[in-house]
Amino acid sequence: MVQLRVEPAEAIGSCEELMALAASLEQQAAQRYRELAGRCGRGNAPELATLLSELADRAEEQGRRLAASSHPASPAEPRSPPAGVFDDEGLASASPALVSRYRVLSTAVRNEERAFAFWSYLAAHARTPDIRMAAEALAHRELEQVAALRRQRRMAFRAERSQPASTSLAAPLAQAESRLLARLQDRPAGGFAPDREGLAELVTHGRDNLATLDRLPEIESAGGAVSMPQEVDELAMAEFLLEAYLDVADRSQDEELVREAQRMAGRSINRLTWLRQHSAWRDENDHKV
Missing domain, CATH: 1.20.1260 (Ferritin)
Incomplete structure (x- = not known):
């Protein structure tokens, strides 16, 4: 499991604020994946563009749910995404010809692992029991995402390994x-x-x-x-x-x-x-x- 590169500085005062922060993280991920998808599309890598678009769609949907999860009628104000959690790990500057499905999924796995570490940290330093329980639930959700992405990554690994060396x-x-x-x-x-x-x-x-x-x-x-x-x-x-x-x-x-x-x-x-x-x-x- 990867570790956080920057210790979280956020002081969370309510569950609504926590959910707004979670939504901002998902929205950041969606935006970055969408940008990468566009780059792969322009770089004649349609399969990677499709995969990245799927990751973006998933993050956007989750972000919308989180933004309104506490009070659907009046969702919390949006917050800036936390630093040091999402990292494209060089995908934005790499040639699409050198980027594989395995590499994209590996990056996604590590981003989810960092998100798990982030929510675990906030749970451990929560001010109130309800904030702690909400942060633990977010951490558990990230673990589920990690497991699903790892299965996809293993399939991609085997598929790429079976390609002819030539x-x-x-x-x-x-x-x-x-x-x-x-x-x-x-x-x-x-x-x-x-x-x-x-x-x-x-x-x-x-x-x-x-x-x-x-x-x-x-x-x-x-x-x-x-x-x-x-x-x-x-x-x-x-x-x-x-x-x-x-x-x-x-x-x-x-x-x-x-x-x-x-x-x-x-x-x-x-x-x-x-x-x-x-x-x-x-x-x-x-x-x-």
Whole structure:
């Protein structure tokens, strides 16, 4: 689960105010998804434009419901959306040719996870029990959205993996691991010893995964082509590789392959968790500067 990059500063005084804030977040998401859909449409990527339009429609509908949920006859005044929750993660500046359905859904999943973290934070710091219960309900709704989007993302992953290598930006799992390992080896760890130790452990995990792929090339065959664009950050690379290993563990009928894929997935989960935490810490410090 991703973490918030900016600690919420909102002081919520009523459930109506909370719902207005929730509506503003949905409206922001709808607007951004709509803008991205238009860009993909102009970039001759109609399937992505349709997907983004569907995400926008869903957010708009939810925003309308939230805006009038407390007092339908007199909905609360609109509020500015909270900072640090919605992030297009570079989709707005990426070429549509380098954006996949999987990448769009991954971005949507992480946005919902940040929204869950946001409402959970507000619930924990609520002034009154009714505000706490309303924030917890919003957090629960975000978890439901995360689960639904993750199912769509897994389907997109499998569909993209099944594409012929000659028609996709494909790279074997070992090449993807090597790319991520090279990024991690060049990455500054920060000034604290735990950061340095954690990064060293990630490098070891990457080498262990590469050694396993070298020893059991059948994992490559079971994993298929990894359709991963060249210009993605470490978080996206780590998440994509985790999906690949989980997919091998889910689909393989070979007990050894399943066992090794699960071990690789375990190492990948640790890697992804560290990267997310370190990224959140770095973003927070950049924000303070």
